[in-house]
Amino acid sequence: MPIKVPDSLPAKEVLAAENIFVMDESVAYHQDIRPLRIAILNLMPEKETTETQLLRLIGNTPLQVEAVLIHPRTHTSKNTSADHLESFYKTFDDIKDDMYDGMIITGAPVEQLDFEEVNYWDELKEIMDWTVDNVTSTFHICWGAQAGLYHHFGVAKHPLREKIFGVFPHGISKPNVPLLRGFDEMFYVPQSRHTEVRREDIEKIPGVDIWSESEEAGVYIAASEDGKQIFVTGHSEYDPQTLKWEYDRDQAKGLRIDVPKNYYPNNDPSKLPVSTWRAHANLLFSNWLNYYVYQTTPYELGKASQFSLR
Ligand SMILES: CC(=O)SCCNC(=O)CCNC(=O)[C@H](O)C(C)(C)COP(=O)(O)OP(=O)(O)OC[C@H]1O[C@@H](n2cnc3c(N)ncnc32)[C@H](O)[C@@H]1OP(=O)(O)O
Ligand SMILES: N[C@@H](CCO)C(=O)O
DSSP states (O other), X not given: OOEEEOTTOHHXXXXXXXXXXXXXXXXXXXXXXXXXXXEEEOOSSSHHHHHHHHHHHHTSSSSOEEEEEEOOTTSOOSSSOHXXXXXXXXXXXXXXXXXXXXXXXXXXXXXXXXXXXXXXXXXXXXXXXXXXHHEEEEEEETHHXXXXXXXXXXXXXXXXXXXXXXXXXXXXXXXXXXXXXXXXXXXXXXXXXXXXXXXXXHHTSTTEEEEEEETTTEEEEEXXXXXXXXXXXXXXXXXXXXXXXXXXXXHHTTOOOOXXXXXXXXXXXXXXXXXXXXXXXXXXXXXXXXXXXXXXSOSSTTXXXXXXXX
16 A cells, blocks of 8 residues: 655655655545456466465455456366356456456466467457456466467567476566565566567567566566556466476376476475465565556546556
8 A cells, every 4th residue: 555645745755766655645635445346367277276366366455356257258168167157257248348447367278379279369359459448457467468468569479499387586677667566676486388478579569568577487577558458477376386286287198397497495396395476476466456456447437547657
């Protein structure tokens, strides 16, 4: 939450220069509060696991969050029961006349297909177009980030020679960005991908910046300058055991897979992994919810916001 101070207090400028969120009394006086409406487009195969991971993170805030789960109507899920989808999910058709404060578009294990080969691609394109006018900020994860960068900005994804698999050190590429407030200069994030988006491709796109990268794992966070579209290539939401589960799965299938990097104590897969990214994940999602959703979204959705971050 912001620090509320008198408009003319000298400390205000010092803190603002340090990227600390300070709010004028005049702005604070006018701020109204209501629950935030967040839509989660869950494209992951095991939807219950991903729901739990994401709700855990967006629940870690003093703000009330009303989450609505969405699945693609044009895809029949193999790994999540129809019963679960029927009970807890809506489709785009059910929500397209509404407006949302935030939306999360998850990853999906389809990254080795061309986008156009994904059977719900047309529906996803329609949803991504809709977010531009109907959602205050959209947070895209992993394949969802690749899909968003490709659809909105024509950024290609490229196959990697080796899967990027493990927990990698990441750093800040653009200082004083509200999404990165309070981040350590170096922080760890799980990555688990066969494909990548490249810095040089993103640098060519006017209005899109790279906010965080990893020497080994490449671009981590890219975003439109106004933060309306945020693209995150890693899986900060993963549970401590998720990479182990993926590793054991691939080993059991006889696939060639390296031990996930920087994950097991002494890189020994017989030992239990320890998470080193939970604090980062919580800060990333609470910064997004606070600065790009709550502080930016209009009190009456559809009307212009009174406030702006910058
Ligand atoms: C790059 C990223 O975004 S990483 C995020 C993705 N990570 C994960 O999904 C990790 C967990 N997933 C898994 O471990 C595996 O996908 C499993 C174990 C659940 C299933 O693996 P498999 O049996 O080998 O693959 P399966 O045939 O079920 O296909 C996986 C998914 O891709 C989907 N898929 C495959 N081809 C297509 C296609 N052309 N269009 C759309 N979806 C497709 C399948 O339908 C399935 O998703 P669903 O359960 O939502 O229907
Ligand atoms: N994280 C995914 C990558 C595949 O898209 C997995 O290992 O299943």
